[in-house]
Amino acid sequence: MTDFETFSLGRVALQSGATMPDMRLSYKTYGQLNATRDNAIVYPTFYSGSHVDNEWLIGEHMGLDPREYFIIVPNMFGNGVSSSPSNNPPPYDRGRFPHVTLYDNVAMQHRLVTEKFGIESLKLVTGWSMGAMQAFHWAAMYPRMVERILPICGAARCSRHNFVFIEGLKAPLLLDPEFKDGFYDAPPTRGMRAAARVFVGWGFSQAFLRQRLDMEAMGYGSLEDFIIQFWEGDFLKKDANNILSMMWSWQHGDISANSLHQGNFDRALGSITAKAIVMPGRTDLYFPPEDSEYEVSKMPNAQLRPIESVWGHFAGGPAANAVDVKFIDNAVREILAM
Template sequence: MSDYNIFSLGDIVLQSGMRVPDARLAYKTYGTLNAAKDNVIVYPTWYSGQHYENEWLIGEDKALDPTRYFIIVPNMFCNGLSSSPSNTPAPYGKARFPNVTAYDNVRMQWRLVTELFGIQKIALVTGWSMGALQTFHWGAMYPEMVERILPFQGSSKCSRHNFVFLEGVKAALTVDAAFSDGWYDAQPDKGLRAAARVYAGWGLSQTFYREKLDLEKLGYSSLEDFLVGFWEGWLLSKDANNLLGMLWTWQYGDISNNEMYQGDFVKALSSIRAKAIVMPCKTDLYFPPEDSEFEVRHMPNAELRVVDSIWGHFAGGPGTSPVDIGVLDKALRELLER
């Protein structure tokens, strides 16, 4: 029994001009839509994550309280539940699955929200990492609809430095002979393990490792145990083509790369009318606060709050740092009360 639903999109045409036949958008809802349809929160997934991996921020004791709000968690394309290389039949499956942009993702999420539920206003969009990328897109693509956004540890446009980091992950995945240019029958385990070790040097800060929080806070017995158990264990549970599909979405994430803004990044940022709190982490090696400072400077109703944490990209992330999650939850409560 699955704990999610499927919204059938029919045949869709992506920004690239390529088609996804019989496309599907997997989603899960928490709580009840009220009669006014004004208690809606959209909470997109992150790189490799699925809806249940967003649940660390949802609960009756949290800002994302399902007794008050109707929370929609749409699964990103290529995450294995929505249309992905791993679940799309030939000739569009595996290595032939087309490139999907964040714009494509949010456009289809908008269809889910409006066509299935008849929702016209969204109280809040929030998300971590690639979820933040989609959050920014919601604000820029549907400024009249979205009242508040809180993107955390993410950006509205992939930086050149971030792009280069992801090239390392891609190279590690694809260099494994078992990858077979994406036409593998069994997962390329060596490539997945190598990609995990590339990730390990970026996902958490230098100070995190210096202070041995992998041992002191996460309970691993050694650095090697952490690299195997935490990082390799994460990527070995994923499909390589799916990971590469989401990686492409991440690398080419840009809220201005569409017909609305024609590549004018500042114009796209300036068009976000939502009340916003943008929350980078001081030690995030993917999304440094400097990038967020630029974004907030050009957003008319935005506030920058830098999270003072040594957990790097995982500050506020999926259940790893309770103190940082508390800081994030407090900001979400405050924003929802505005």
């Protein structure tokens, strides 16, 4: 039994030039679409996460309350639930799975929203990390449809510094002898463990580790225990090709990299007419607040709302502490009331 539905997209031409014969977008909905179809929210998934991993911000008496809103959580391509290297049939299987951009993701999500549900306007698009990147894409690609966005610990494009960090993540996987150009017989566990350890110094901030919050707040017995259980444990549950596919999408995330905006990043930001609260993490090492400050300065209806937290990138995600979750939830309530 699955707890999600799948929308068949048929033949899809991707930005990369590849044509997928039968692409599939899996999703889960929470709540009911009202008669006027004007209570819909789109909440895309993040890097390596699925719809289940987004549920921490959905619930009765929260901003994303399914009693009031119809919340659609589309699974990003490459995450193992929607079309991905691990589940796509040949010839575009495993190491041959084509590059998929965030533009491709959002264009197919738009098809789901309009063709499946007949929705013409969205109350809000929100998300964390790569989910936030997709929220920016939604607002830049469909400005007349998106009323509000709330990107959490993400950016409108992947910075050069972020790109280089991801290159360091990819290397251990590609160099593992078991990887075999993506056609491995057994999971390349050494590469996966090594990639997880590269992540360790980036997901949380220096202050987080200095204050030993991995032990004091998260309950791990030692730093090594934290590395093995939280980081290696999570990576080993994933498929290596899926991980690499989403890394590529992350690196090439850019709201202006399409025929609509033709590489003009400032123009793409200026096209975002949606009301926006942009929420970087003050100590986020992936998407620093300086990038968000620039983005907000070019957006006509945006305000900057940093999460003042030492939890780094995870101030905005499912591992966050109760204080940060409340801060984010309050912002969700605020923007929906605008």
